[in-house]
Amino acid sequence: MTAEPLDATVVTTLVRDATAAPSMHNAQPWRFRYLADRGAIRLFGDPGRAMTRADPEQRALHLGCGAALFNLRVAVAHAGREPDTALLPDPAEPWLLAEVDTDRPVRPDDDLAALHPAIHRRHTSRFPFTDEDVPSGILDGLRAAARMEGARLHMPGAWHVQEVLDLLHDAESRESLDPEAREELLRWTGAPGGATSSGDGIPAHAFGPRQHDVTAPVRDFAAGRAVAGRGSATFEKRPQLALLGTPHDNVLDWLTAGQALERVLLQATSDGLVTSLTSQALEWPELRWALRDPSSPMGHVQMVIRLGYGPEGPETPRRPVEDVLEFA
Structure with missing residues (x-):
């Protein structure tokens, strides 16, 4: 019909x-x-x-x-x-x-x-999460959500989490020494008159607080800039991470991973979790390859997800629908 x-x-x-x-x-x-x-x-x-x-x-x-x-x-x-x-x-x-x-x-x-x-309801949260463990049943549901879209979700163990954090710190250092990378980041994040004035980019109110001790994989979009009213906080000591990946690494895999990512994020939100995404190490090919667990069947890591319990993140701007939709 x-x-x-x-x-x-x-x-x-x-x-x-x-x-x-x-x-x-x-x-x-x-x-x-x-x-x-x-x-x-x-x-x-x-x-x-x-x-x-x-x-x-x-x-x-x-x-x-x-x-x-x-x-x-x-x-x-x-x-x-x-x-x-x-x-x-x-x-x-x-x-x-x-x-x-x-x-x-x-x-x-x-x-x-x-x-x-x-x-x-799903918003990226760059705020501190608690150290409360996510129940295994919920994690199993998130793994199933990824599989339903043709991807894999891997929960790294303690040693692998530390490896991931080390690679993310390495990526941050590389970015700080790369003028082109810094300029691109500034163009899309909270700069007066920048991208966020037209309904896109990441506004300063969504940066979250600075970390006292850098223990969680949360990108600091301030990039050394002073942000009025932005405080600092202690983040979780044992961040709970998930690696989303695909067997191959072509356009179809990327579209598959994107759909799996959003299904996982929506399922996590429905389960009462908050999440944030971390991509710094994925932006450097030699670091991206090192993110994967060699014992895992996952071929290519597509995203690092931080998940847990904590405050919801704020809304970020969206372009007007009429700017992105046409009727034919």
Whole structure:
């Protein structure tokens, strides 16, 4: 049975949900097009919003778009339609990353809609977490969420967590000595008149406090700048980390990882956890390879996730939907 075409108000709401996804430096590197005659929503990557220094292969850009795609699938299911999704549907258009057909009613066994309430509750938290352990049952559920999207979620042991932290500190040192990396970071984070004035980037209020002792993998987006009213705090001594990875490392893997990442984050939010993402070591190829556990079947680490219990992070800006959505 074919459903009626979606009207413009519904499509706008679906895309607004999609754009609540996380992306590197909150650059929001996506565009959407609704094809009314086919009842399909197309997702395009926007290379003009790529991080040329930190993400030269545009891996992180594709992860962000994959996360937005997962949110779109959840929103479509919540609206009562089945999100039939095709990745990279047209080889002649490499920046056409996905097409979601919405012309059939949602299947009774589709569980995506249950995650919809978490879409706008999920915010990156760069605040201290408690040292309370996440129960094994919840961790098992997060692993299952990643597997449902074709990725793996690995919870490193104590020795591996320390290795990850050491690699992240190494990446921070490299970034501090790289003028291009520093300039790119400043352009997208909290600078007056910078990206955050147009509904993107990371505003200063989302930086979180400075760490007394650097024990948690939380990137300091202040990058040495003084931020009015920003205090300091003691962070958790035993950060709980998860590594999200895929067997291979191509565009399809990146889109797969992005969808898995967002499913994990929405499931974590539904379970009462707070999360933040760490990508510094992933931005240096020699460090990224060293992140993986050699005993794990995971081939390529795509994201480091910090999770636990603590204060929710603040909302970060989003571009107006009319800036990213067109009707055809």
